[in-house]
Structures are given as structure tokens and as C-alpha cells.
Amino acid sequence: MHESIPGFAMPTDEEVRHAADALRMLSDPTRIKILWALLQGESSVACLAELVGAAPTAVSQHLAKLRLAGVVGNRREGTFVYYTVEDPQVGALLERALHREPAGSRATPGPSADG
Numbered sequence: 001m002h003e004s005i006p007g008f009a010m011p012t013d014e015e016v017r018h019a020a021d022a023l024r025m026l027s028d029p030t031r032i033k034i035l036w037a038l039l040q041g042e043s044s045v046a047c048l049a050e051l052v053g054a055a056p057t058a059v060s061q062h063l064a065k066l067r068l069a070g071v072v073g074n075r076r077e078g079t080f081v082y083y084t085v086e087d088p089q090v091g092a093l094l095e096r097a098l099h100r101e102p103a104g105s106r107a108t109p110g111p112s113a114d115g
Contacts, residue, residue, distance in 0.1 A: 025069045030054050031062050032094065038072060039091050042082040 011019070026032060033052040037043060045063065049056040063083055066072040073086040085091065 022069065022071070025066065025071060026090075026093070028062070030058065031066060032098075034059060034062055034066070035071070035085060035090055036094055036098070038083055038085045039094065042075075042084045044080055044082055048083070 026035070030052055034048055037048055037051045043051070045056050045060050048063075049059045052059065054062075063072060063074075067074065067083075071085065071087050071090060072083050074081050074083045076082075
């Protein structure tokens with residue numbers, strides 16, 4: 001049946017596992033807040049902790065997991081470490097998940113036929 005669909009291609013098991021792992025990594029509310037904050041610009045653990053309302057140690061643990069998954073990166077400047085989002089698709093995914101429809105896409109009702 002699917003052979004008749006032009007361009008149909010099922011993802012490989014490895015691709016599916018990678019996608020499931022990435023989505024699982026984003027399934028925590030604190031991580032979503034951290035990533036949303038990082039999409040606004042690079043930040044330190046202390047600043048992120050304040051923004052998301054979590055302890056710095058908890059934020060640090062979340063960042064470590066996100067870094068290992070390749071979602072965030074960091075750079076060291078003296079004693080400070082600054083984090084950024086490394087995966088460009090994260091922004092689009094979070095935007096879609098947090099805002100069910102793009103701004104301005106709601107249909108405005110027109111005049112009724114009744115006048």
C-alpha cells in the first residue's frame with residue numbers, strides 16, 4: 001500500500017531511537033524553561049536558576065544532561081561557564097509546543113450572512 005505513495009520513506013530504527021531520546025530529554029518542565037531562557041541568549045547557571053525558579057545544583061544537573069545529549073553547549077570565561085542552545089531545531093520545537101498556533105494565525109470571523 002505505501003509503495004504507491006511517492007517519496008515515502010520510513011525512518012530507520014536508529015533515527016527513531018535518536019528522536020525518542022531527544023524528545024525524552026525535553027520532557028521535563030525545568031529543562032523546557034532552561035532551554036526557553038537559553039533561546040533568548042547565553043546564560044550562566046546562577047542566572048538560569050533564578051529565571052526558572054530552581055536551585056543552581058538542579059539546573060546544573062539538567063544542563064549536564066542536555067550537554068551530553070548535544071542540545072546545549074558551553075564556554076568558559078574565567079570562573080564562569082555560559083550555556084547556549086546548540087541544536088537549532090530546539091527553538092522551533094519549543095515554540096510549537098508552547099504556542100499551539102503561530103501568532104496571528106487565528107481566523108477572524110467575517111460578517112455573517114444574516115447582516
